[in-house]
Amino acid sequence: MEYKDYYKILGVERSADADAIKASYRKMARKYHPDVSKEKDAEDRFKDLQEAYEVLKDPEKRAAYDQLGSNWRAGQEFRPPPGWGQQAGGGFGGGGADFGGGGFSDFFESIFRQQQGGGFRGSGGGGFRSQGEDSEATIRVSLEDAAHGAQREINLEVPTMGPDGRMRREARRLTVKIPKGIREGQRLRMAGQGATGIGGGPNGDLYLHIQFQPHPRFRVEGSDLYHDLHITPWEAVLGASVEVPTLDGDVRMKIPAGSTSGQKLRLSQKGLPGSGSKTPGDLYAVIQIVVPKKISEPEKALWNQLAEISDFHPRR
Amino acid sequence: MVLPPITVIEAELLEEGAFCFDFPHFCTLLHCAEGEAVQLVRYGVIHPEGSGPQHWRFRSLDLYRARLSRRLSRDLEIDMAGAALAVDLLERLRAGTVKARGAQNLD
Numbered sequence: 001m002e003y004k005d006y007y008k009i010l011g012v013e014r015s016a017d018a019d020a021i022k023a024s025y026r027k028m029a030r031k032y033h034p035d036v037s038k039e040k041d042a043e044d045r046f047k048d049l050q051e052a053y054e055v056l057k058d059p060e061k062r063a064a065y066d067q068l069g070s071n072w073r074a075g076q077e078f079r080p081p082p083g084w085g086q087q088a089g090g091g092f093g094g095g096g097a098d099f100g101g102g103g104f105s106d107f108f109e110s111i112f113r114q115q116q117g118g119g120f121r122g123s124g125g126g127g128f129r130s131q132g133e134d135s136e137a138t139i140r141v142s143l144e145d146a147a148h149g150a151q152r153e154i155n156l157e158v159p160t161m162g163p164d165g166r167m168r169r170e171a172r173r174l175t176v177k178i179p180k181g182i183r184e185g186q187r188l189r190m191a192g193q194g195a196t197g198i199g200g201g202p203n204g205d206l207y208l209h210i211q212f213q214p215h216p217r218f219r220v221e222g223s224d225l226y227h228d229l230h231i232t233p234w235e236a237v238l239g240a241s242v243e244v245p246t247l248d249g250d251v252r253m254k255i256p257a258g259s260t261s262g263q264k265l266r267l268s269q270k271g272l273p274g275s276g277s278k279t280p281g282d283l284y285a286v287i288q289i290v291v292p293k294k295i296s297e298p299e300k301a302l303w304n305q306l307a308e309i310s311d312f313h314p315r316r
Numbered sequence: 317m318v319l320p321p322i323t324v325i326e327a328e329l330l331e332e333g334a335f336c337f338d339f340p341h342f343c344t345l346l347h348c349a350e351g352e353a354v355q356l357v358r359y360g361v362i363h364p365e366g367s368g369p370q371h372w373r374f375r376s377l378d379l380y381r382a383r384l385s386r387r388l389s390r391d392l393e394i395d396m397a398g399a400a401l402a403v404d405l406l407e408r409l410r411a412g413t414v415k416a417r418g419a420q421n422l423d
Contacts, residue, residue, distance in 0.1 A: 022393075025393075026392065026393060029391055029392050029393075030392060033387075033388070033391055033392060035384055035387055035388060035406065036388075036402075036406065046391075050391070131347050133387075134380075134383055176327055177327050178327075179327070179329055182329065183331075184414055184417065185410065185411065185413075185414030185417075186329055186330065186331045186332075187329075187330040187331065187380070188327045188328065188329060188330065189327070189328045189330050189333075189376045189379075189380065190327050190328075191328075202347075205379075205380075205383075207330070207380065208327075211417075
């Protein structure tokens with residue numbers, strides 16, 4: 001196992017007093033708390049912080065840790081000194097009530113749990129019972145799935161207590177029902193699918209945060225959809241009947257004569273469906289007049305002819 | 317290794333969940349004493365429907381907020397008023413992020 005430099009983790013000197021340790025923990029906990037932080041490795045960093053603080057805030061544990069000496073380096077291969085388990089009073093740990101929920105490292109266990117005689121670990125010992133932590137994950141769903149509802153399989157890693165009493169991450173595959181009409185940013189709660197409870201305590205819940213996958217044809221605003229509708233200059237001038245995609249297939253829509261780029265045409269209730277009894281959103285076709293980049297000689301002649309006879313002067 | 321799929325029947329939409337838990341049930345789910353739940357209401361962490369504990373009805377969103385508040389209190393060593401503020405700000409931040417993502421898509 002690897003040696004952990006708790007002072008380095010908390011960013012304090014070995015001579016730091018209790019106030020400095022507390023202040024540094026609070027500052028770093030705010031930065032790395034998984035409910036707050038956007039850092040990629042926040043969960044692991046926060047666990048290390050909790051473990052380091054657990055040791056350094058407690059004078060007995062800190063003294064025991066300091067007995068290991070200051071010559072160790074973070075990450076260095078570590079084994080407890082011979083006879084470690086028999087020394088140092090046996091007062092560490094306090095029987096599990098200080099357990100943070102995520103499980104501490106093997107390094108911590110090797111130093112502070114040897115005195116426990118297994119009393120903390122396992123469901124039978126000590127009567128300690130605690131609810132498992134809630135877990136959170138993000139699930140990306142397509143607009144089609146959000147519109148019609150779907151079942152999707154997701155793979156997660158959930159903290160679970162093993163038969164040896166240690167917390168570890170267990171791969172879990174779940175089939176999730178995506179309710180029809182779900183929106184970006186909404187959350188699904190699945191009772192009892194979070195981290196396993198300790199000592200027979202109930203499991204935590206799993207919260208899934210909904211994120212929409214980018215769609216090649218639509219953008220989303222609330223329950224409304226937006227589609228860039230590309231039309232030709234003559235369709236814009238003369239008006240036309242064109243096909244517009246919706247989540248339920250193509251529909252035909254009339255483009256009024258004299259349409260301009262940026263104009264929005266509304267297809268009522270063709271957006272995302274409302275959940276429950278809510279009214280569906282609308283679909284807006286945003287007109288984009290597209291001009292041909294290459295034209296043939298006959299086309300060029302016709303455009304020239306149009307230029308000559310037209311009295312349209314938009315800059316006047 | 318192929319894992320056997322587990323079918324999840326119940327998946328509740330947090331934002332639109334009904335006020336389905338009464339006070340004793342909510343306390344049981346939260347594993348807290350009634351006094352703590354009353355404090356959570358007083359500090360504005362959770363917002364039940366109804367007047368007074370006997371008539372209170374809670375949503376799953378309240379359960380989420382209460383547990384988040386507890387984690388923040390425990391891990392950041394802040395009191396309930398601080399946790400209530402943090403929960404509100406985190407929810408606003410989340411809503412703002414969702415809105416910003418939508419606006420980005422519209423650019």
